[in-house]
Amino acid sequence: MLMEKQIEEMPEDTRKQLTVFEDRLPVTIIRGKQKGKTVVITAGMHSGEYPGIPALIALCQKIDPDQLCGTVIAFHCLNVTGLYEHTDALFPEDGKNLNRVFPGKADGTITERMADFFVKEVCPCADFIIDLHSGGFAEPLVPCIFYPAEETVKTESLAVAEALTNQYLLPSYSTVGGFSYAANVMHIPGILVERGYSGLCPKEWIDAYEEDLKRALSALGMISYAFEKCEHTLITEVCYMEFEENGIWHCEIQAGGYVEKGSVLGTVTDLFGDPVHTYYAETSGIVMYHRGGIAAETGGCLAAIAVC
Ligand SMILES: [Zn+2]
Known part of the structure; x- marks a missing residue:
């Protein structure tokens, strides 16, 4: 059944738990007593980015x-x-990253069909989209939020982003991700929230995510929840640096740390330990996330530096 019809058929002041899309996606729909916006919240797009998943489950159980x-x-x-096969981000069935295949294909592989389902059935229901992520298994990250660069939805998206506790607000120009396709192409405002990393999930990260979700719903006028606003840093440009070869990564930076343009970020050696490539910061700014662990691979993300 179409998502829109599922919602229409629900009486006001009710909650429904169901499984949609080829009987594989758990979803909770909560229809409030009063009229208001419809917000779509997604977690676990990347299976190893944990804190958003239990936070969203807990929130759904608590919303009255x-x-x-x-x-x-x-x-x-x-x-x-x-999630059950412990992949970092990819769908085991087709080896694809859902956040790179939007708008998807009706007759494509599993990730492409899921993207198509979101574009055709879920996004049209949404007044606002919140997508919960974290750094990957080897990707230390400072809590941040991506907002859409698209002018028609930027202001509305930033108004919600600024209610959250994550300090850094970064622009997204992408059109192939879930939130970014909806915002930058379909003109539905939204944010992508990043918190936690490296396959960890301490209670404080889950609680912080839940707090941020309550703040977002409050900012959207959907629940009554009082909070004090935090300081934010609005970033307008992010420099993404990639590895140019395979090797062992000797990292010299930290997420949240400041780097000067030209300063050493780290060195890649070969498997015998001989230096192959020293990487220098292409810009001055704050490291939002970077490669942790020791594995460097050609084309892999070395660091995302917020230009400031
Ligand atoms: Zn992610």
């Missing part, structure tokens, strides 16, 4: 439809097979 204005559509974990 009686106290809610509008509708929450919460997809607790998009990559369920990857």
Whole structure:
């Protein structure tokens, strides 16, 4: 059944748990007693980015439809097979990254069909989209939020981003990710939130995510939740650096740390230990996330530096 019809058929002031899209996506729909916006929240698009998943599940159990204005559509974990197979981001079935295949294909592989499902069935229901991520298994990260660069939705998206606790707000120009396709192509405002990394999931990260979700719903006028605003740093340009060869990575930077243009970020050696390539910062700025661990591979992300 179409998502829109699922929601229409629900009485106000109710909650529904169901499994949609080829019987594989758990979703909680909460229809509030009062009218208001419809927000779509997704977690687990990348299966090894954990904190958003339990935070969203906990939030869904706590929201009282009686106290809610509008509708929450919460997809607790998009990559369920990857979760149980401990993949970092990819769907085991086709080896693809859902956040790189939007708008997808109706007759494509599993990730392409899921993207197509979101574009055709889920996004049209949404007034706002919140996509929960973390750094990957080897990707230390400072909490940050991506907002869409598209002018028609930027202001509305930033208004919600600024309610959250994550300090750094980064522009997204992408059109192939879930939130970014919806915002930059379909003109639906939204944010992509990043917190946690390296396959870890301490309670404080889960709690911080839940706090941020309550702040977002409050900023959207959907729940009554008082909070004090935090300081934010609005970034307008991010420098993405990649590895140019395979080797062992000797990292000299930290997420959240400042680097001067031209300073050493780290060195790649070969497997015998001989230096192959020393990397220098292409810009001055704050390291949002970078390669942790020791494996460098051609084309892999070395660091994302917020230019400032
Ligand atoms: Zn992610």
